[in-house]
Amino acid sequence: DVKVTQSSRYLVKRTGEKVFLECVQDMDHENMFWYRQDPGLGLRLIYFSYDVKMKEKGDIPEGYSVSREKKERFSLILESASTNQTSMYLCASSLTAEAFFGQGTRLTVV
Amino acid sequence: GESVGLHLPTLSVQEGDNSIINCAYSNSASDYFIWYKQESGKGPQFIIDIRSNMDKRQGQRVTVLLNKTVKHLSLQIAATQPGDSAVYFCAGLLAGAGSYQLTFGKGTKLSVIP
Numbered sequence: 272d273v274k275v276t277q278s279s280r281y282l283v284k285r286t287g288e289k290v291f292l293e294c295v296q297d298m299d300h301e302n303m304f305w306y307r308q309d310p311g312l313g314l315r316l317i318y319f320s321y322d323v324k325m326k327e328k329g330d331i332p333e334g335y336s337v338s339r340e341k342k343e344r345f346s347l348i349l350e351s352a353s354t355n356q357t358s359m360y361l362c363a364s365s366l367t368a369e370a371f372f373g374q375g376t377r378l379t380v381v
Numbered sequence: 382g383e384s385v386g387l388h389l390p391t392l393s394v395q396e397g398d399n400s401i402i403n404c405a406y407s408n409s410a411s412d413y414f415i416w417y418k419q420e421s422g423k424g425p426q427f428i429i430d431i432r433s434n435m436d437k438r439q440g441q442r443v444t445v446l447l448n449k450t451v452k453h454l455s456l457q458i459a460a461t462q463p464g465d466s467a468v469y470f471c472a473g474l475l476a477g478a479g480s481y482q483l484t485f486g487k488g489t490k491l492s493v494i495p
Contacts, residue, residue, distance in 0.1 A: 372424030
């Protein structure tokens with residue numbers, strides 16, 4: 272079974288902190304994605320990566336950056352966390368059309 | 382889906398009845414359309430996909446219909462069960478050179494009444 276693992280289920284950080292969200296997949300997938308999910312807004316794509324060291328902006332990249340140093344790991348970075356970044360963050364990986372999601376990290380910025 | 386406003390569309394269905402969840406899309410360039418199911422506290426899970434050159438695809442208890450003329454997608458669930466209660470998202474997929482980009486709709490919450 273494909274497994275996508277996000278390092279934390281729940282996270283509370285202070286405004287201005289640098290935050291790292293980690294995601295690891297075990298199926299050698301080329302593509303990895305970071306989404307945020309907010310009530311009534313669905314899933315919005317922040318960044319995606321289709322190869323090691325490659326990254327592409329999604330629909331809402333502002334305030335975020337990413338790192339893909341190894342194929343299995345895709346990190347989302349909040350350089351200076353703000354309260355409007357309080358959200359559920361979902362990581363996904365895919366080889367073809369079917370994407371596999373992690374369980375999500377609920378981040379609260381206070 | 383392209384729901385307007387902050388309220389998640391909801392659908393309540395009696396157990397055993399058929400459910401139909403609708404989705405409108407805007408990007409005609411999508412190569413695939415996909416339905417995902419998200420249960421409470423979990424990440425979305427793939428249900429079924431349909432290529433953009435198809436009109437209908439059937440899976441186990443689920444059928445997806447694609448009407449490109451009106452840019453509409455639907456998911457039909459036969460004999461709906463309590464375990465089908467979840468939020469359902471449609472997504473359009475754009476395949477580039479070696480990459481796949483998924484764009485999600487806002488979702489529909491399905492509640493099954495026992």
